[in-house]
Amino acid sequence: MKLNKISELFSGAKYRASNIALFGAALTSMLALPAIAEETANDQENIEVIQVRGIFGSLKQANLMKRTDARIVDAIVAEDIGKLPDANIAEALQRIPGVSIESDFGVGQNVTIRGVTENLILLNGRSTAGPGRGGISLDDFPSSFLKTVEVIKSPTPEMIEGALGGTVNMQTIRPLELSEPLIAVSLEGEYADKTENTAPKFSAGLGNNWDFGESGTFGASVNLSYMDREIRRDEYFNKIDLQDNIDIDGDGIVDDSGGPNGKYQRKTQSTNEQKTEERERTAYGLSLQWAPESENGNIYLDFNATKLDGGQAAYSILDVGGSVEARSDSYYGHNGLLHNYDLVGAFVIPKTWSDFTTSDTTSHAIGTEWNLTDTIEFSAEYSISKADELQTASEFNLRPIERTDPTLDLVTHTTTSSFYTGSGIPGYTYADSEVLTNPDNLVFREFFHKTIQKDNEEQALRFDFNFTDVGVDWIAAVKTGMRFTDRDFKSTRFDLMPNGSTLKDSYKKAKNADGLFAPVWIDDPILAGTFKTVNLNNSFNQTGINGQNDLMTYHVYDAERLKDANATYELVKQILAHTDYAMTGSLADNMVESSGAYQEINEKTQALYAQFHLDFEDLQAVFGGRYIRTELESSVVDSIDADGNKVLTTGKNDYNDFLPSLNVTYNIDESTLARFAAAKVMRRADFDQLSPALDIDNSLVTGTQGSYKLDPYRVTQYDLSLEHYFEDGLMSAAIFYKDVNSFTETGRSCLADSSTIEGQNTTEWGNICLLDTAGQSQSEINFATEAQGQAYVDAAKATGNTGILIDTEVNGGSGTVKGLELAYMQQFTFLPDFWSGFGVNANYTYADSEQPDGNPLLKISKHSANAQFYWENEDLQFRIAYNWRDRYLDDQVVKRVQTVGALGLNTADTEADPTVGNSYREARGQVDFSASWDINESFTVFANAVNLLGEPIEETTELGSVWNYSEADRRYSVGVRAKF
Numbered sequence: 001m002k003l004n005k006i007s008e009l010f011s012g013a014k015y016r017a018s019n020i021a022l023f024g025a026a027l028t029s030m031l032a033l034p035a036i037a038e039e040t041a042n043d044q045e046n047i048e049v050i051q052v053r054g055i056f057g058s059l060k061q062a063n064l065m066k067r068t069d070a071r072i073v074d075a076i077v078a079e080d081i082g083k084l085p086d087a088n089i090a091e092a093l094q095r096i097p098g099v100s101i102e103s104d105f106g107v108g109q110n111v112t113i114r115g116v117t118e119n120l121i122l123l124n125g126r127s128t129a130g131p132g133r134g135g136i137s138l139d140d141f142p143s144s145f146l147k148t149v150e151v152i153k154s155p156t157p158e159m160i161e162g163a164l165g166g167t168v169n170m171q172t173i174r175p176l177e178l179s180e181p182l183i184a185v186s187l188e189g190e191y192a193d194k195t196e197n198t199a200p201k202f203s204a205g206l207g208n209n210w211d212f213g214e215s216g217t218f219g220a221s222v223n224l225s226y227m228d229r230e231i232r233r234d235e236y237f238n239k240i241d242l243q244d245n246i247d248i249d250g251d252g253i254v255d256d257s258g259g260p261n262g263k264y265q266r267k268t269q270s271t272n273e274q275k276t277e278e279r280e281r282t283a284y285g286l287s288l289q290w291a292p293e294s295e296n297g298n299i300y301l302d303f304n305a306t307k308l309d310g311g312q313a314a315y316s317i318l319d320v321g322g323s324v325e326a327r328s329d330s331y332y333g334h335n336g337l338l339h340n341y342d343l344v345g346a347f348v349i350p351k352t353w354s355d356f357t358t359s360d361t362t363s364h365a366i367g368t369e370w371n372l373t374d375t376i377e378f379s380a381e382y383s384i385s386k387a388d389e390l391q392t393a394s395e396f397n398l399r400p401i402e403r404t405d406p407t408l409d410l411v412t413h414t415t416t417s418s419f420y421t422g423s424g425i426p427g428y429t430y431a432d433s434e435v436l437t438n439p440d441n442l443v444f445r446e447f448f449h450k451t452i453q454k455d456n457e458e459q460a461l462r463f464d465f466n467f468t469d470v471g472v473d474w475i476a477a478v479k480t481g482m483r484f485t486d487r488d489f490k491s492t493r494f495d496l497m498p499n500g501s502t503l504k505d506s507y508k509k510a511k512n513a514d515g516l517f518a519p520v521w522i523d524d525p526i527l528a529g530t531f532k533t534v535n536l537n538n539s540f541n542q543t544g545i546n547g548q549n550d551l552m553t554y555h556v557y558d559a560e561r562l563k564d565a566n567a568t569y570e571l572v573k574q575i576l577a578h579t580d581y582a583m584t585g586s587l588a589d590n591m592v593e594s595s596g597a598y599q600e601i602n603e604k605t606q607a608l609y610a611q612f613h614l615d616f617e618d619l620q621a622v623f624g625g626r627y628i629r630t631e632l633e634s635s636v637v638d639s640i641d642a643d644g645n646k647v648l649t650t651g652k653n654d655y656n657d658f659l660p661s662l663n664v665t666y667n668i669d670e671s672t673l674a675r676f677a678a679a680k681v682m683r684r685a686d687f688d689q690l691s692p693a694l695d696i697d698n699s700l701v702t703g704t705q706g707s708y709k710l711d712p713y714r715v716t717q718y719d720l721s722l723e724h725y726f727e728d729g730l731m732s733a734a735i736f737y738k739d740v741n742s743f744t745e746t747g748r749s750c751l752a753d754s755s756t757i758e759g760q761n762t763t764e765w766g767n768i769c770l771l772d773t774a775g776q777s778q779s780e781i782n783f784a785t786e787a788q789g790q791a792y793v794d795a796a797k798a799t800g801n802t803g804i805l806i807d808t809e810v811n812g813g814s815g816t817v818k819g820l821e822l823a824y825m826q827q828f829t830f831l832p833d834f835w836s837g838f839g840v841n842a843n844y845t846y847a848d849s850e851q852p853d854g855n856p857l858l859k860i861s862k863h864s865a866n867a868q869f870y871w872e873n874e875d876l877q878f879r880i881a882y883n884w885r886d887r888y889l890d891d892q893v894v895k896r897v898q899t900v901g902a903l904g905l906n907t908a909d910t911e912a913d914p915t916v917g918n919s920y921r922e923a924r925g926q927v928d929f930s931a932s933w934d935i936n937e938s939f940t941v942f943a944n945a946v947n948l949l950g951e952p953i954e955e956t957t958e959l960g961s962v963w964n965y966s967e968a969d970r971r972y973s974v975g976v977r978a979k980f
Contacts, residue, residue: 106968175219188975259336260904
């Protein structure tokens with residue numbers, strides 16, 4: 001870290017004028033504001049003191065936080081020191097009304113709040129750095145470090161901008177909060193049923209504070225966490241496209257499929273992908289705090305760091321090509337989906353691959369809170385958050401070529417594949433049952449390796465003032481402050497390019513000394529001991545398979561070896577040693593930076609806010625505004641000079657936002673509150689969207705490109721809620737409405753690039769866009785028809801008439817989200833004896849949305865519900881939790897279904913049919929279970945089960961056909977906690 005970066009926030013010549021103006025405005029507003037009371041609408045002496053212990057204790061404390069907050073807030077409170085009710089933060093948050101989660105490998109990762117994914121993750125009220133704009137991934141931060149997690153749905157001016165749905169604020173324990181020394185240790189073993197692996201999980205927390213009399217009080221706390229987990233994900237998916245109706249009963253007459261526009265749905269490209277991931281996470285947190293004897297303030301120093309490491313063993317078996325041939329059992333189903341048929345002339349492509357990301361994330365801060373006088377409180381904080389990520393992706397691919405002597409005439413080994421529809425994953429058999437295992441049919445095709453390094457660092461400096469006792473009875477508090485940030489984001493990509501090009505299709509390009517192709521079959525002595533036959537006995541045991549599926553047994557390069565990219569490179573070096581593709585040097589020597597993918601972004605923000613707290617006895621209000629200036633510079637490589645240095649070209653975009661907000665609470669009676677909130681919020685685009693750099697896949701078929709001109713999302717939102725608190729419970733209802741402006745949507749174009757003539761892979765020819773004129777990019781998207789086929793695309797490629805399909809985010813129109821939340825929580829203490837230990841915590845959310853093209857917003861379920869049923873006494877706890885969400889639009893313009901839309905046009909043109917390429921995630925529920933037994937005051941044993949019933953995931957097209965099945969481990973854990 002450069003120390004002078006702090007002063008650069010204020011004194012940089014480029015920003016000095018605006019900073020001085022902003023600082024002067026802040027001072028003027030502070031001097032003009034009368035002194036006011038510290039932010040609170042309730043006398044702290046009247047707040048009930050609750051000992052947080054057990055499930056009911058944590059729920060009651062969460063209700064108290066919700067009740068006394070001026071904002072619309074929900075919270076999760078740890079049942080004990082460092083123990084949230086779920087082992088994962090995201091999985092805990094899904095119990096909150098209006099919150100749904102996205103999972104990866106069955107592990108909760110990202111949250112959707114009130115149907116919006118653009119949210120903000122804070123740690124103790126300050127921003128964090130992660131892979132993108134929103135902050136650290138929730139599965140990367142240990143839940144054992146936290147005492148509470150707030151979900152703030154209605155912002156106030158003092159809050160950091162950037163959340164459209166809500167702000168997640170994770171709070172750790174401060175050492176001066178401890179009333180006695182703390183030692184807390186947890187040791188756990190987690191079993192995953194697919195990998196049949198038991199993962200060790202360990203966490204420890206230590207803390208104490210010491211009174212040094214006149215020298216004040218000093219406190220320190222430290223948290224440690226370690227996890228080494230092995231989990232697996234099984235996926236089976238197809239490509240689905242639309243074709244003209246055919247004769248399926250053999251009577252010579254074309255049959256009406258009942259599909260849209262005279263089309264039937266066809267499944268091809270059956271793919272089985274199985275990935276095992278080893279994830280090792282090490283984290284620590286250190287907090288130091290000092291307060292003077294007068295207790296007029298404190299100074300704190302926080303350090304938090306998380307390191308993620310590991311690797312993947314992954315396989316993909318792809319079935320390509322083949323023409324449809326109906327059988328006697330063929331028939332059309334819903335929306336014209338063809339069932340039970342053969343694909344004549346299909347071939348398979350086995351692939352071993354890995355795309356794991358290692359990361360180091362840190363969040364450090366130094367700050368102070370001080371009572372300057374009896375009426376003025378001052379706080380300041382400098383923080384630095386940083387995320388360094390290394391994405392590593394490798395592929396070792398095979399090709400089905402019939403064994404022959406060196407020749408220039410290589411023959412692809414094809415077979416007939418047969419679909420059988422039924423429950424679960426389709427049955428799928430090959431006429432050649434050894435097509436995936438016979439070494440006579442499989443040759444080395446290519447080896448790819450790339451790395452993407454992303455560095456994301458934000459420095460933030462903030463000052464806040466509270467003024468008290470203004471002399472006006474109904475003004476309870478005023479707050480003002482400023483915040484400055486300096487963000488640097490950089491992304492670099494390196495690809496394996498020996499001799500200036502990749503090893504794409506080396507089996508048919510590398511020639512021997514006689515000028516002939518000499519592919520290496522997988523039983524060659526060079527490859528001895530590097531291949532394995534995979535047939536996992538628990539594949540798709542949740543979804544089920546309709547009889548036999550030959551894709552489940554395959555012979556591939558061992559993925560454990562691929563984890564060592566250097567060793568695999570040396571092996572490939574031997575394979576190609578006697579060809580004109582021969583390589584020299586090490587893997588590192590042949591990694592070439594892709595200058596076209598280089599991204600460099602600097603973003604500076606300056607914010608100023610004023611916040612007023614009003615109190616009219618039964619009515620309290622918080623209102624004010626936040627003004628933010630954003631200055632963006634986005635750079636890409638223009639050229640490389642004679643010395644090999646990058647010459648950058650930089651685009652600039654500056655904009656200002658004023659975000660007013662209002663939160664009103666009306667006390668209907670002693671136990672019932674009504675709330676109203678209104679606010680404008682904004683969210684800047686993600687960094688990948690702000691860079692014009694091109695990101696193109698290895699096959700030169702698809703890519704993405706951003707734009708520094710993108711405006712942020714801007715949302716105006718309204719909330720109205722009613723909360724009724726009763727003895728041992730809560731009932732609440734809320735309605736919300738969000739009007740989204742500066743919407744972004746995906747624009748598509750067909751990019752002309754001369755590299756496609758030699759480098760483009762036409763195996764999946766149906767996904768390649770065609771150019772009207774060679775060398776000229778175009779906005780119109782055209783694909784080859786089934787009748788034209790691969791031969792047509794290959795001919796177009798040879799003349800430069802194939803392009804790369806590029807997706808670009810552009811600002812569009814407006815959209816809306818509106819919905820309803822209902823919640824109910826109660827401990828049944830009024831019941832006698834044993835029955836008084838029962839309790840329930842349940843909620844339901846309805847959310848309806850629309851974006852400019854008429855589609856719903858991404859990731860929004862119209863209906864979702866959560867329910868927790870529990871029983872506990874002084875020593876025992878049992879909890880069963882159920883989470884369910886309705887079908888929702890998961891992604892748009894998905895490659896595997898990119899021509900399937902409601903109108904049946906067989907086109908990828910989203911202007912003609914905005915539903916083409918839509919992929920929906922079907923409704924799904926999940927049951928989790930936990931239990932614990934307090935042996936004594938110090939020791940507790942516990943057990944947990946995640947996804948107890950093993951519920952898989954299904955994805956469907958706009959026409960309702962399943963194209964993707966996915967499932968992950970059930971996870972069971974047992975452990976012991978000790979607290980002294």
